[in-house]
Amino acid sequence: xxxxxxxxxxxxxxxxxxxxxxxxxVVLVGRTKKKVDLINKGVSPxxxxxxxxxxxxxxxxxxxxxxxxxxDIGDADVIFICVGTPSREDGSINLSxxxxxxxxxxxxxxxxxxxxxxxxxxxxxxTTIHEIKPVLEKHSDKKCGxxxxxxxxxxxxxxxxxxxxxxxxxxxxxxxxxxxxYSVVERVYEGFDKKIPRIKTNLTTAEMIKYVQxxxxxxxxxxxxxxxxxxxxxxxxxxxxxxxxxxGLDPRIGPHFLRAGIGFGGSCFPKDVRALxxxxxxxxxxxxxxxxxxxxxxxxxxxxxxxxKEVLGDLENKTIAVLGLAFKSDTDDMRESPTIPIIKTLVKxxxxxxxxxxxxxxxxxxxxxDSIEYCSSPDECxxxxxxxxxxxxxxxxxxxxxxxxxCPIVDGxxxxxxxxxxxxxxxxxxxxxxx
Ligand code: UGA
Numbered sequence: 001x002x003x004x005x006x007x008x009x010x011x012x013x014x015x016x017x018x019x020x021x022x023x024x025x026v027v028l029v030g031r032t033k034k035k036v037d038l039i040n041k042g043v044s045p046x047x048x049x050x051x052x053x054x055x056x057x058x059x060x061x062x063x064x065x066x067x068x069x070x071x072d073i074g075d076a077d078v079i080f081i082c083v084g085t086p087s088r089e090d091g092s093i094n095l096s097x098x099x100x101x102x103x104x105x106x107x108x109x110x111x112x113x114x115x116x117x118x119x120x121x122x123x124x125x126x127t128t129i130h131e132i133k134p135v136l137e138k139h140s141d142k143k144c145g146x147x148x149x150x151x152x153x154x155x156x157x158x159x160x161x162x163x164x165x166x167x168x169x170x171x172x173x174x175x176x177x178x179x180x181x182y183s184v185v186e187r188v189y190e191g192f193d194k195k196i197p198r199i200k201t202n203l204t205t206a207e208m209i210k211y212v213q214x215x216x217x218x219x220x221x222x223x224x225x226x227x228x229x230x231x232x233x234x235x236x237x238x239x240x241x242x243x244x245x246x247x248g249l250d251p252r253i254g255p256h257f258l259r260a261g262i263g264f265g266g267s268c269f270p271k272d273v274r275a276l277x278x279x280x281x282x283x284x285x286x287x288x289x290x291x292x293x294x295x296x297x298x299x300x301x302x303x304x305x306x307x308x309k310e311v312l313g314d315l316e317n318k319t320i321a322v323l324g325l326a327f328k329s330d331t332d333d334m335r336e337s338p339t340i341p342i343i344k345t346l347v348k349x350x351x352x353x354x355x356x357x358x359x360x361x362x363x364x365x366x367x368x369x370d371s372i373e374y375c376s377s378p379d380e381c382x383x384x385x386x387x388x389x390x391x392x393x394x395x396x397x398x399x400x401x402x403x404x405x406x407c408p409i410v411d412g413x414x415x416x417x418x419x420x421x422x423x424x425x426x427x428x429x430x431x432x433x434x435x
Pocket of ligand 1: 122158159217221256258259260261262263264265267269327328
């Protein structure tokens with residue numbers, strides 16, 4: 001099939017290049033010429049494991065092509081819309097980019113051909129039917145369900161393992177306007193493992209599934225973070241990771257997303273939870289559980305500051321080695337990273353920051369500029385530090401030679417095994433763990 005992807009150079013859009021592995025021809029439409037040119041050279045504009053290999057192979061064989069021109073997708077059977085839906089001040093999502101993209105898509109539709117437009121961007125329930133459909137109809141002079149049709153196909157991939165998640169999803173959700181559009185989009189995924197459940201539903205339910213899933217995962221994280229903070233208060237040591245492991249063995253709970261830490265960040269959870277809260281308000285229903293989840297999440301990074309102060313006392317002129325800047329490992333993404341409020345507070349309290357991250361230095365510089373020092377290795381970072389702060393669970397930190405560390409350790413994300421650290425005679429403080 002011919003597949004067009006609008007927002008094709010962004011995190012979600014670019015992974016659709018993987019569809020070329022299933023025999024489809026993919027055209028990625030992006031706004032930035034620099035990114036488009038990179039893709040056409042087989043180079044990924046974002047850091048994502050395994051993506052560059054797929055791009056390179058499929059660009060070379062002519063199955064993937066990037067462009068800034070919408071006209072290049074005029075012949076596509078299926079057009080995915082993957083543009084960003086940023087937050088507004090009140091937490092609701094800003095639909096101007098997706099509406100603009102939809103109008104451009106509408107204008108380039110071929111007069112004769114039946115296209116299926118698929119919304120993949122994360123949009124609050126009701127958006128595709130009430131906001132996107134009218135824009136497409138108005139600017140194409142076509143009628144939905146007759147001359148073209150519409151689906152909503154949410155994406156559940158995680159940054160860092162996006163390619164793996166895209167190729168092996170736990171489900172494929174296809175919200176459809178009608179049966180015909182469903183069968184077209186089903187064909188896009190025909191080559192995927194037949195055992196993966198296909199969920200056929202309506203447009204609004206598909207949108208709801210995406211928000212409820214992300215919100216539920218956020219609930220799990222804030223919940224375990226509160227339990228972690230409580231665990232630290234008992235006389236006899238309680239390790240929240242041991243607790244999480246035990247409760248996770250109950251299949252009703254499951255082992256995932258129970259890693260206590262510095263709170264959830266990234267471009268999805270905070271934004272999506274806020275958007276659903278805002279939509280609830282608009283519809284006259286207060287999502288009080290989610291409101292509390294966000295309050296807990298906003299406070300959680302500061303727990304690390306308390307732990308540092310327990311170890312160091314006053315922070316004035318102390319040197320703090322910060323290992324990990326990205327909102328999680330295997331990405332260079334700094335969006336809503338909990339490391340940002342932590343570093344800001346430490347700087348405000350007079351500490352000197354030496355920071356290292358295998359991928360996120362460039363994006364961190366956009367936030368902190370020269371106010372902190374950037375190191376090119378963990379060794380350089382920890383050298384001469386008064387405390388070593390672990391904030392992202394990169395593999396290279398887990399494998400660090402502990403005998404090189406000469407100062408106390410504060411672990412925000414249980415990167416290290418506390419019992420191993422203690423064997424080296426080092427002071428260790430960690431979220432949800434007590435000496
Ligand atoms: C998340 C979802 O996991 C994806 O399924 C979804 O497609 C994506 O959002 C999206 O909506 O686009 P992502 O933001 O890439 O993916 O990253 P996650 O691995 O979910 O982590 C999110 C945040 O939660 C990170 O800051 C991470 O450190 C934190 N987290 C995660 C914890 O603190 N504890 C955990 O146990 C798990």
